[in-house]
Amino acid sequence: MxxxxxxxxxxxxxxxxxxxxxxxxxxxxxxxxxxxxxxxxxxxxxxxxxxxxxxxxxxxxxxxxxxxPESDIRVNPIAPREIRTAFEEACTCYRAQAYTASAIMCRKTLEGICIVHGINERNLQSAIKKMKEQSLIDDRLYEWSDVLRIVGNEAVHDVGVVLSQPDAKDTIEFTNAILDYLFSYRDRFEQFKRRRSSK
Structure with missing residues (x-):
């Protein structure tokens, strides 16, 4: 099987x-x-x-x-509905072995993340850069986001590109890590710092 x-x-x-x-x-x-x-x-x-x-x-x-075992792919329940929907579709494509489509939906998820944070630039590259400038993401997450953008662009614009399973899996996991950071850990860390400073 x-x-x-x-x-x-x-x-x-x-x-x-x-x-x-x-x-x-x-x-x-x-x-x-x-x-x-x-x-x-x-x-x-x-x-x-x-x-x-x-x-x-x-x-x-x-x-x-x-x-x-339980899948290690899960969608952050705190993320806005439209972001969850896009990423769930990326996961569905991955499970169906439609790896190139999965990368395209990860790119769409990144676009949605930028829009939800009030960043509406002319292209995704500029939007990701703006997120870094506004300290929404750090250097490492900026690098991850930019590589995911490039993979997504290749999947969208180059008909000859066929994404491999390992690359698709990594694309899913890095997108998920960005979701977790922006919609869970960043806010939790700020709350943690506020609690610490109030003592």
Whole structure:
């Protein structure tokens, strides 16, 4: 079964090590759970599938969903809705192995981050630079953002560009780190400093 190994960060043809079926119970369709073993790192992967077949067609199992381990891709719930929507689409594209589309949606997420912070420059490069000038991001996050912008530009404008899985995964993770910094850690750190100064 071809699934993503979160440990190896790649898609692998995992080997079945065991399975459990939950038959139709009148409340929901039959489901099966399959314990897999990654052939590369030997780590366990548990997937579930729903039976979408019928009496005429027999058992037809939908796309496997990884139950364990939990995905390390998650969307910051504190980010504004439109930012979450764009990044969720980037993650959906990644999971569907549409890696170039994933990079494009990460670029769109960055554009949305700039707009949410009141920065409306003529292009994304200028907007990211403005964020740095306003101390919204530091030198490291500026560098990350600019590289993500370049990857996104290549994905949008160069029809010959096909993003690899490792590059797409890194693009997702660096975008997520920027979201976490801007919508969680920066504000929490400012609150922490205020608490410390009031003592």
């Amino acid at each position: 071809i699934v993503e190994c979160f440990h190896c960060r790649q898609y692998v043809d995992a080997q079945e090590a065991g399975s459990y079926w939950r038959n139709y119970n009148g409340l929901g369709p039959a489901r099966r759970y399959t314990l897999l073993r990654c052939p590369t790192c030997q780590e366990p992967i548990l997937v579930s599938q729903t039976n979408i077949g019928n009496i005429a067609d027999g058992d037809i199992w939908d796309t496997p969903v990884i139950v364990f």
